[in-house]
Amino acid sequence: MSSVSSQPQFRYTQPxxxxxxxxxxxxxxxxxxxxxxxxxxxxxxxxxCNVGANRNQAFIEFEDLNQAIQMxxxxxSSSEPAQVRGKTVYLQYxxxxxxxxxxxxxxxxxxxLLVTVEGEDARMVSIDVLHLVFSxxxxxxxxxxxxxxxxxxxLVQFSDEETATSAKNAxxxxxxxxxxxxxxxxxxxxxxxxxxxxxxxxxxQSHRSRDYTNPYLPIxxxxxxxxxxxxxxxxxxxxEPESNVLLASIENMQYAVTLDVLHMVFAAFGDxxxxxxxxxxxxxxxxxxYKDVQTAVVAKEALEGHCIYDGGFCKLHxxxxxxxxxxxxxxxxRSRDYTxxxxxxxxxxQLGQNPYTGNPQQYHAAGGSxxxxxxxxxxxxxxGGQGSMGMGxxxxxPYMAPPSSSSMHYGPGGHMPPQHYGGPGPMH
DNA sequence: AGCACA
Numbered sequence: 001m002s003s004v005s006s007q008p009q010f011r012y013t014q015p016x017x018x019x020x021x022x023x024x025x026x027x028x029x030x031x032x033x034x035x036x037x038x039x040x041x042x043x044x045x046x047x048x049c050n051v052g053a054n055r056n057q058a059f060i061e062f063e064d065l066n067q068a069i070q071m072x073x074x075x076x077s078s079s080e081p082a083q084v085r086g087k088t089v090y091l092q093y094x095x096x097x098x099x100x101x102x103x104x105x106x107x108x109x110x111x112x113l114l115v116t117v118e119g120e121d122a123r124m125v126s127i128d129v130l131h132l133v134f135s136x137x138x139x140x141x142x143x144x145x146x147x148x149x150x151x152x153x154x155l156v157q158f159s160d161e162e163t164a165t166s167a168k169n170a171x172x173x174x175x176x177x178x179x180x181x182x183x184x185x186x187x188x189x190x191x192x193x194x195x196x197x198x199x200x201x202x203x204x205q206s207h208r209s210r211d212y213t214n215p216y217l218p219i220x221x222x223x224x225x226x227x228x229x230x231x232x233x234x235x236x237x238x239x240e241p242e243s244n245v246l247l248a249s250i251e252n253m254q255y256a257v258t259l260d261v262l263h264m265v266f267a268a269f270g271d272x273x274x275x276x277x278x279x280x281x282x283x284x285x286x287x288x289x290y291k292d293v294q295t296a297v298v299a300k301e302a303l304e305g306h307c308i309y310d311g312g313f314c315k316l317h318x319x320x321x322x323x324x325x326x327x328x329x330x331x332x333x334r335s336r337d338y339t340x341x342x343x344x345x346x347x348x349x350q351l352g353q354n355p356y357t358g359n360p361q362q363y364h365a366a367g368g369s370x371x372x373x374x375x376x377x378x379x380x381x382x383x384g385g386q387g388s389m390g391m392g393x394x395x396x397x398p399y400m401a402p403p404s405s406s407s408m409h410y411g412p413g414g415h416m417p418p419q420h421y422g423g424p425g426p427m428h
Numbered sequence: 429a430g431c432a433c434a
Contacts, residue, residue, distance in 0.1 A: 014431095019430050023429050059432070075430095090429055100433060 016095035018065045021094040025049075026087045028169050033084050035038055036058050039254055041074065042067025046099040049107065050193075055173070061099045068093065078303065093423035106193035111164045115154040116197040117176075119188035119284045122152040128208055129180050130154055133190075137170065142200040144209040157200050168192045244293045245321040246300055249285045254313045259333055264314075265308060270295035274326040276335040289326050296320070 014021075014163045022034070031047045038044040038060050046061040062068045072091060075081065081088040094404040106114070113134075117125050126144055134140050134156050136315050158164040172192040181188065202211035204220035246266075248256055259275055266272050276288040290296045300318045308314035328337035 019431095021431050048432060052430085054429095057429085057431070088429095092430080095431060290430085 004122075006181050008190060011067055012017060014095055014339055016065060016069055017093040017095070017097050018062045018094055019063075019094035019099055020060050020068055021057065021092050022060065023052070023090045023109060024080075024087065025056045025058055025089055026085045028054065037082060037084060037089070038067075038071060039061065041071035041426060046097050046101055048101075051350060054306050059094055101365075108194055108196065110196065111161050112195040112197040112200065113156045113158070113164050113168055114193045114349060115156055116150055116191040117152045117188050118191060119186055121181075121185040122188050122236050124182065124185045125152070125188050127207060127302065129152070129176065130156065131210065131212070132180060133171065133176060134158075134167055137167035139212070141213050142211045144200050144202060144208070146208070155195050155197060155200055157197070164194070168194070217306065217427045233345055241291050241320060241322075241323060243320040243322065244291065245289045245323040245326065246296050246298045246321050247287055247321040248284055248303075249280070250308075251283070251315040251317060251319045252307075252313055253284055255309060255312055256285060257308060259306065259336055262288065263336070263338070264302065265420050266290075267293055267301055269299035269302065271337050271338075274328050274335075276326050276328060276338045278334065287321055287323060287326055289323070300334045 011366055019428045020038075022037075031049055033047065034047045036368050039274055041062070043063040045063045046059075048059040049055075051057040051059065062071070072093060072386045075091055082091055083089060116128070117123075117130075126338050127145055130143055130145070131140055134143075138158055141159060142158060143154055145152070145154040147153070156164075156167070157169065168242050171190050173189065175187050175189045202207075202214075202217065205211065206220035248262070248266075259277060262275055262277070265274070269293075270290055272288060274290055275286055277284060277286040279285070288296075288299075290299065298333075300320070303316050304318045306316055308316065326337075328340075331340065333339060
């Protein structure tokens with residue numbers, strides 16, 4: 001028996017059905033508007049909005065077939081077409097006899113939006129751009145992004161349904177403004193539905209997920225992608241292997257960074273055993289060895305993305321090295337072993353490279369220094385632009401203070417009293 | 429402006 005298989009997709013005249021197919025609807029036509037439209041002819045018992053590729057079609061189902069017939073007949077002979085918000089709506093009998101009432105989660109209003117970014121370069125749209133776009137409608141609590149078969153998607157959490165709805169109405173089907181995208185990035189449009197979620201779980205700040213309500217949330221080691229060094233562990237499920245040795249690369253090195261500067265910066269978090277500096281790809285990198293992994297983790301989270309000098313100069317990017325023990329052959333201006341009993345090292349040279357004051361006080365270690373604050377943030381410039389964690393409010397230090405016990409004694413050489421550098425001490 | 433479901 002093949003009763004329906006040879007039916008054409010549609011005809012100009014469908015056999016009557018209590019289900020009507022509507023097209024040319026305005027964007028985001030609501031169920032209420034559809035009920036309103038059908039009300040003069042009978043009782044609308046079910047609707048389905050946002051149908052079709054453009055989501056500008058819908059179905060309404062009347063209680064009774066005659067009601068549907070009345071509506072079709074009326075508009076067939078009316079001089080005024082059916083309208084929603086002034087837009088002409090075209091009606092016909094549906095080729096089905098009832099609306100399958102799967103109200104998908106996409107139709108249930110909620111405070112979390114499911115956003116699909118469409119376009120060749122959809123993946124080039126950063127979470128920061130999304131944040132910017134959606135923040136226009138209210139405070140964005142959290143964003144997570146992920147890849148599904150549907151493509152590049154994001155969940156955007158607002159505080160309430162109203163805010164989410166205003167964002168959805170305004171942005172669904174729209175393109176991300178050009179000026180927010182890099183030159184070579186093609187058009188990216190947004191398709192938005194409601195998500196069934198009400199509260200997203202964000203374990204780490206990363207390039208894939210953000211919790212804007214919690215600046216103290218740990219930063220995923222993989223969060224910083226500007227140097228393309230790390231790309232694992234996005235959900236906080238998997239992190240790059242931690243190490244007691246950090247690899248620091250210095251970006252925008254407008255001013256010299258010496259071994260002593262690095263030592264000062266990194267010693268704020270605990271004993272630095274060894275440092276080796278070297279040039280790589282035209283930039284300066286350094287390996288900094290702590291005695292344990294924990295200290296390195298604290299230092300990395302505190303320093304990553306921050307600048308040694310105000311003004312965005314000498315920005316640090318830090319990853320874990322695969323080394324565990326550096327082999328320092330000779331102590332010189334590029335490498336040093338602070339654990340050596342009698343290191344033949346000179347006193348630290350004058351650190352006169354500071355572009356502003358000519359003294360090293362400008363940069364002082366993070367971790368709760370209070371003695372010489374010259375800037376409201378305690379000297380560490382907020383990471384700029386991409387990778388910004390959006391923290392900094394409240395005057396709290398977003399990263400942990402290192403244990404003061406281990407940060408106050410240096411190697412046997414003992415030539416650099418840390419107090420001079422405003423290293424972390426007990427808070428007063 | 430032309431028929432949904434995940």
